[in-house]
Amino acid sequence: EKGGYETFMLKEIHEQADAVAETIADRTARGDGVDLGDLGTIDDAFLRDVRRIIVVACGTSYHAGLIGRYAIEGWARVPVEMDVASEYRYRNPVVGPGDLVIGISQSGETADTLAAMRLARERGATVLAITNVMGSQATRDADGVLFTRAGLEIGVAATKTFVGQVAVMYLLALRLAELRGTLAPERLAELVGELKRLPHHITEMLDAGDEEIRAIAERHYKAEFFLYLGRHIGLPVALEGALKLKEISYIATDAYAAGEMKHGPIALLDDDTPVVCVATDSPVLDKVVSNIQEVRVRGAHVIAVASAGNEEIREHAEEVLTVAETDWMLAPLLAVVPLQLLSYHVARLRGLNVDQPRNLAKTVTVE
Numbered sequence: 001e002k003g004g005y006e007t008f009m010l011k012e013i014h015e016q017a018d019a020v021a022e023t024i025a026d027r028t029a030r031g032d033g034v035d036l037g038d039l040g041t042i043d044d045a046f047l048r049d050v051r052r053i054i055v056v057a058c059g060t061s062y063h064a065g066l067i068g069r070y071a072i073e074g075w076a077r078v079p080v081e082m083d084v085a086s087e088y089r090y091r092n093p094v095v096g097p098g099d100l101v102i103g104i105s106q107s108g109e110t111a112d113t114l115a116a117m118r119l120a121r122e123r124g125a126t127v128l129a130i131t132n133v134m135g136s137q138a139t140r141d142a143d144g145v146l147f148t149r150a151g152l153e154i155g156v157a158a159t160k161t162f163v164g165q166v167a168v169m170y171l172l173a174l175r176l177a178e179l180r181g182t183l184a185p186e187r188l189a190e191l192v193g194e195l196k197r198l199p200h201h202i203t204e205m206l207d208a209g210d211e212e213i214r215a216i217a218e219r220h221y222k223a224e225f226f227l228y229l230g231r232h233i234g235l236p237v238a239l240e241g242a243l244k245l246k247e248i249s250y251i252a253t254d255a256y257a258a259g260e261m262k263h264g265p266i267a268l269l270d271d272d273t274p275v276v277c278v279a280t281d282s283p284v285l286d287k288v289v290s291n292i293q294e295v296r297v298r299g300a301h302v303i304a305v306a307s308a309g310n311e312e313i314r315e316h317a318e319e320v321l322t323v324a325e326t327d328w329m330l331a332p333l334l335a336v337v338p339l340q341l342l343s344y345h346v347a348r349l350r351g352l353n354v355d356q357p358r359n360l361a362k363t364v365t366v367e
């Protein structure tokens with residue numbers, strides 16, 4: 001059942017290339033665009049003219065939504081609002097006809113996410129569910145469904161379903177851009193091509209990077225606190241990396257927009273605090289590097305996630321986790337993988353049961 005792996009979580013981390021490949025396969029078969037298939041009553045005309053998108057989700061699924069927001073706003077120029085479902089449902093949100101509300105839920109059974117979707121639908125919004133489970137409640141409560149095709153996930157910590165969700169958000173963003181004509185055809189084809197190469201990059205990274213990541217985990221697994229920093233698409237990666245570490249290793253973590261550091265969290269740093277910085281290539285990379293320098297001055301220990309071509313980063317970070325070069329907007333799908341593995345090895349070195357962390361349930365059917 002664990003296919004030779006010591007835990008379900010490790011097996012599922014290694015299934016992530018397949019999860020992405022399956023999720024995008026037929027939807028990108030055309031090569032020069034994206035086909036989303038049958039979206040129920042949500043048709044192309046609605047997607048082309050949609051004025052606003054609102055994403056509701058919990059936990060890791062919320063982080064997938066955050067990444068999707070950058071892609072949808074960046075490529076398709078549709079404004080996207082985000083909220084955690086437990087907040088959205090109780091804040092009497094301004095929502096109605098013409099809005100597209102996207103509920104992201106791996107299980108399709110999370111009580112708060114379902115409630116947020118129902119509320120939006122009652123008020124006349126069009127609701128799209130993104131889920132990994134056929135026949136789940138979310139599929140029945142939505143006007144249309146986009147499935148991730150990650151296969152059954154058993155480990156309580158979401159891994160392969162997360163990359164599936166992020167892949168679906170990229171597909172949706174590209175489809176919106178195609179329908180709305182906001183990307184040149186060549187650019188669209190280029191991004192589809194890059195998306196199709198991601199599974200290969202994930203496989204390569206899992207084969208090559210594991211030992212190095214384990215060595216980093218060995219140096220830091222006794223730390224009492226980890227800080228995670230990122231900007232733009234690096235921020236949701238930082239948030240997800242921090243969540244993964246705290247839920248399976250029970251180490252306190254904080255994740256911040258790197259530019260917010262001076263406004264408070266920098267006070268947490270002392271000698272040797274591990275600070276994980278998402279520093280993949282992007283238009284804000286030089287800003288991230290300045291933040292890394294500020295952290296170093298305080299004596300903290302920087303673990304950077306950087307793109308393969310970036311040699312210079314080694315001058316700024318003690319440890320570097322390398323991911324393949326891709327379009328910068330797609331980098332989160334690669335950058336999250338070493339952070340999952342880092343959390344995994346830290347938790348295992350602390351002797352913990354990563355598949356069933358304390359106090360957590362795989363599906364949260366009560367609010």
Ligand code: F6R
Binds near residue numbers: 060061104107109244
């Ligand atoms: C974290 C994790 C949780 C879930 C959250 C939402 O690893 O698994 O944060 O992401 O409980 O669950 P779904 O996606 O089923 O709605």
